[in-house]
Amino acid sequence: MTAPLLEVSDLSVEFPQRRQRLQALDRISFTLEAGEVLGFVGESGAGKSLTGAAIMGLLEPPGRITGGRITLQGQRIDGQAESVRGRRIGMIFQDPLTSLNPLRTVGDQLVETIQLHLGMDAGAAAQRAGELLDEVGIDRGRIGAYPHEFSGGMRQRIVIALALAPEPELIIADEPTTALDVSIQAQVLALLRRLCKERGAAVILITHDMGVIAETTDRVAVLYAGRLVETGRTAEVIAAPRHPYTKGLMAATPNLDLVSVDTVLPQIPGSMPSLAALPLGCRFHPRCGDVMPVCRRTAAPFIDGVACHLYGAQTQEAG
């Protein structure tokens, strides 16, 4: 059996403070196959961006990986992400303006990236840069234009072209369309998905939007306060979410087809706990409508795609 493209097991990240160590990620495990789009969803502070940053080796000090391992095609990359960053793992961030050099033409930036990572000569690299622009739907004639001459959606297409230029095996896209209008968002997500499928590149898509998850991803991982609470095939999780947090997140998202002005949105009471005051037991229990005594004492183990005592109990009864 071949190893998955990316395997993350028991990844933990901590931020040491003077008096305590803040545990930002707690034993996150998942795998990703070539050509697959995996969505990370959760609210601010859930740890979804941090998971991406840990894989890329871009944790802000003093944050550091304190446990677990990350392997790409069977090769360990935690602690040596420099060797794969940009080349084998591409990145797309929320704001395309900060990802592009404002002083250089998009063509120069593409050519530089292609030459650096693929070692082509200038002529071949320029040819390749033109092809990439074609692929992301930008007129090749604009290869000499500067980033400010493009709209936000076009800039994000250029960032996608840059990320794809070295032919990476994995793209990590962190809220790539949050700064864009909805009509542009749909185009950019469709483009990203199509190009990665064509090349067999895997994608980790980080978003807070359940609708984006539903329309773009093959599998989903739901994070809460630094822990994985549910994973599964997107269609199955959307059709039958199991963890109360996943259910709450979906119910709180207004659904254009179901709501009206008379709707009272189901809300999750309270807010995400701060890392300095994480509750004992299940971290979601203070906000959970289905809380049981055991939830206040111990965290539920992650079994069969969900970390929740509700399902552990069922298994015990059944067994």
Added chain:
Amino acid sequence: MPGGVMMDNAYLQVSGVSRHFDISDPFLARLLTGGARRQLTAVDNVSFSIARGQTYALVGESGSGKSTIARMIVGLERPDSGTIRFDGRTAFDERQGQVQDNSLRQKLQMVFQSPYSSLNPRWRVGDILMEPIRAFDLIADPEARRRRVHELLDQVGLSTQDAQRYPHEFSGGQRQRISIARALASNPQFIVCDEPTSALDVSVQAQVLNLLKQLQRDLQLTYLFISHDMAVVRVMAHRIGVLKNGRLVEENAAGPLIESPQDPYTRMLMESTPRFAGGAASG
């Protein structure tokens, strides 16, 4: 229809309002290049009205002019033409310009998008809520003022001790509750909500939207709700106007507009809205 239906019970009436911005190059550059002055029409002959106690949503993408309309309605921006009337009284027309009337201003409030930049970080929450009461000279007795501040905090789901704290001690959703409490402090009849939840997480967004709806029922408030999110608009609005490049391309009661959108742009906005047919949507 795009012209906007004039209602007898309208609380707000916006008629033929336009706003242009000068986007010319600087004078010297024009002189050197021989370029002409250029104008951007941000809002182009927009008319609509909002019934008392209801919510009217303006929906559109960036650059559609929705925030400019909001700013003109509360008097932060001056229209170039048209009229704006509140409760039968003129707030703006071409002859008088912007009518300076404190009793009118007191009835209009605004909740802004960013709960981070719209609260003074150096003021305690109690002082932030006290300011409109003082500015409009609503309550003279200091003890009664304090009671009013506590009442406001209670109305938006915060505790009375929160009056002593500073904005940075609160989460984004709690800060937006403070903004709402400040808007309520002058006993307004009308609140403009400019993307009030677009900076918030979905679970917090649901809390804030529910709070706004409950306050509307309890206090008979009229809202203008500005958003780019069709699904959020569907939850909030009785009537919806769709803006594109400064023009109202479609407007109708919320139900018919969502169920049978007439304008291609409205349809495109709806098709672009990510959605999921969830099994748990009933909660």
